[in-house]
Amino acid sequence: MKTLNRLLAAAAFISAIVLPVAAQAEQETTYANPIDIDYRYNFEQMTDGISYRTGADPAVVVFKGQYYLFETLADGYWRSPDLIHWNFVTPSRWPFDSIVAPATLVDDDQLIIMPASMRPQALLSSRDPASGQLDFYTRRTQSLPGAAYDGQEPKSGEIPSGPWDPGLFKDDDGKVYLYWDSSNIYPIYGIELDPRKKLAYIGKPKPLFALDPEHHGWERFGQDNSGGLPDGTPIKPFVEGAWMNKVNGRYYLQYGAPGTEYNAYANGTYVSSSPLGPFTYAAYNPVAYKPGGFVEGAGHGSTFEDLHGNYWNTGTPWIGYNWTFERRIALFPAKFYDDGQMAVSTRFGDFPHYMPTDKVSDPDSLFTGWMLLSYRKPVVASSTLGDFAADRVTDENPRTFWVAAQNTPGQTLTLDLGRVDTLRAVQVDFADYKSGRYGDAPDIYTAFDLQSSLDGATWTPLASTGDERRDRPNAYFELPKPVKARYVRYVHGHVGAAHLAISDLRVFGSANGSPPAAPSDVTAVRDADSRNARIAWKPVKGAVGYNVRWGIRPDRLNLTWQLFAQDDDAEFGGRQHGHALNLRALDVGQTYYIAVEAFNESGVSTLSRIVRLAVGGQQ
Known part of the structure; x- marks a missing residue:
């Protein structure tokens, strides 16, 4: 620590020797969770002065050889050719209240988007979503049969308003189905839709299954499936986020539970030989569960097959510092075994993983083996606001963070790994502290440089956001080649928030020693x-x-x-x-x-x- 203090006092960031800029990786082959997209600022709490970036309820769909990501309250969507590089698409039209928990459906040559809703609504569609051109698929859907009106308490014989948290599915025979609900009282429902009549309802909604926390421990609400709030108040769990896949003749109706607010948010599945059941609870549940590590939570997402035949499951990790529903998006490799078991790998799920370019048989094989080098390592900051100390950026907790005294170019964080390690990747995770932003704007972007050093005196460029003007709250850099270094330094350029706040500076690679013994x-x-x-x-x-x-x-x-x-x-x-x-x-x-x-x-x-x-x- 004394070495770092002397370094900061003597050289600061600008007077140290910096060697020429190294080339960035021409083609990244890895990713790390939370995924590196330009999460948008939420507007829902703007009248209360609560500002935060968020992403949740991801629906990923493959359309015309590209991946499209839709999520809650983004005022648009993302497109990717490879699941690594995501470009935000500004649509030609979008609801004024934005979209929550969207469902997607590929029907012939068009992509249909259905937002969560408590009343009849418009549905959007596009034959060219890459361009952002969206049209009305229908200006107004039918009223949900037998449902209470617009969020009112259901009367006897009625079901809740909806469909909230919808999931759309097209079967091999061309029939289309809708699954939905988000409730700690009511079940997941399903109904057939008529694609010849703008997805009109066929028949009546059918209750399919509900939570059973008395028998399924992972369905209990709260931190670590405690069953309630931190003060001990019991809370009934929520079932939500329905998503259907058909694999080898089996229908997997997935759901999120027990609630997005804590680390135990997970995905489970029921299985059937028919799209509307009866459904059987899978004994291997939950299928996606990640309660520990930097990224906590894996519930409410989507399962899709990539262009190489590999399955993926997306989820909604929880942050919850500024607001209960402050969240991010994660991507985990998945698999369906020949005997029907569905599995999602969250092992080292927030460490770098390879993105496959062909079909793989073992999802765990996608873990790079690049280990976390920065955990609990000493850090020195150029300035600090109040008690938001620099040591928080190596604690692997997204709810603690460093805040600089001023949000000005040249602010630094200098990390001492304690020895010369081999560096392979770096992730910089920003936080929101009194950010004062409630929507996108031209000045909302992230700019910074990363530098490395063997001795704390001579610095070499390690990575940079470059000239791109994009917000990167969870900026991930795969290094073009291994780098030997003891020190890593963050040099600030710009963030669009009122404060510069960083939750974690995560460095991955190898300490060049031996793995530990088996427990x-x-x-x-x-x-x-x-x-x-x-x-x-x-x-x-x-x-x-x-x-x-x-x-x-x-x-x-x-x-x-x-x-x-x-x-x-x-x-x-x-x-x-x-x-x-x-x-x-x-x-x-x-x-x-x-x-x-x-x-x-x-x-x-x-x-x-x-x-x-x-x-x-x-x-």
Whole structure:
């Protein structure tokens, strides 16, 4: 720390020796979550002076060889040729109140967009969404059969207003179906639509399934599936975000639960041989679950097949500092096994992953092996506002952040990795602190440089936003080649917010050592409430953290909870980080298999002994 202070005082950012600019990667092959798009500022709380960027409820669809991303309150959408580079498309028309939780449907040569709604509404469509040209598919949909009027409490025999959180699906026979609802009272509904009559309703809505938190531990609301608010107030969980895929003759009706507000937001699925059921709960649920790490939460998204035949599941990670629904978007590789099991890999789900250019059989193989080098490392800032200290940018918590005393060019953060490491990628995650912005504007963009140094005196350009004028709240840079460095420095150029605030400066690569040993003495014991279990293991020397992995088969430990060895995470009154986990995501009557792996800055251990967690509670 003294070395960094002397460096900052003697050289600052501008007087140090800086070598010529290195070439940026010509073709990135990796990505990291949250995905690097220009998230938009929300306007809903502008009269209360609450300002934040957000993204949620992502629907990704493939249309004419391109990927299109629609999400909540964006005033437009994104297009990508490769799932890495996303360009915002400003549409020719868009609702004044914007769009929430949109559904998409590809019908022949047009793309149809259905917003969530409590009343009849217009639907949009385009035959050329790359251009932004949108037309009215219909100026007004029918009233939802049997529904209460415009958000009113349903009377006897009525269903809730809607369709809210819609999901559209076109079957192989050309028939179209709608699935919807977001409620902690009512179920997910489904109904057939008539594509010959502008998606008119056919018949009456059919209730398909509801949550069962008494038997499904992961469906309990709250932090770590606690069942309620941090103060102990019990809350019934929410089912929402319906999405349908048909794979190998099976219909997978997916849903988000138990609520977007906390880390346990997940996706599950019911399965059927018919588009309107009956549906059977999948014993391997949840399919997408990411309660630990920097990105927390994986619920309410979409599942799609890419141009190479690989499946992906999108989700909505939670931030929640400025507002309950301050969120981002994540992309996780997925798979459907031949026996019908659906799985989504969130293992190291916020570390860099390869973007495949052909079909892969194992989603876990897309993890690059580039480890987090910046966790809890010392940082010095050129200035600090109040208590928003620089050490917050290496704590892997998106709800804590550094704020500079002034939002001016030349502000710096200097990170000391403690030794010369091999750098492969950097992610700079910005925060919003009294940002004062409520919509897009020409001055809302991100500009900065990243520099590296072996000795803290001579600096080499590492990465830069360059001349592009785009907002990048979660800016990710894959380096064109490995770089040896001990120090990494952020040099500020511009953000459109009132304050310069950065939640995390995340550096990935290798410490060039050996991975840790595999955890030993792993135990798993179920509580009297069999939805809960205590997983423990012997601490591993030199481990930065652990992945607790589990599943319903010993060869398919598809679910992961990432823990940091030194993090007790007192944010919600203390949690189970360290070398034990209180797992509250189990289903009653289901046997599980559990193992633990350790990781450090050089790699990942082999897997521990796999422990069988029987229905009766003992391993």
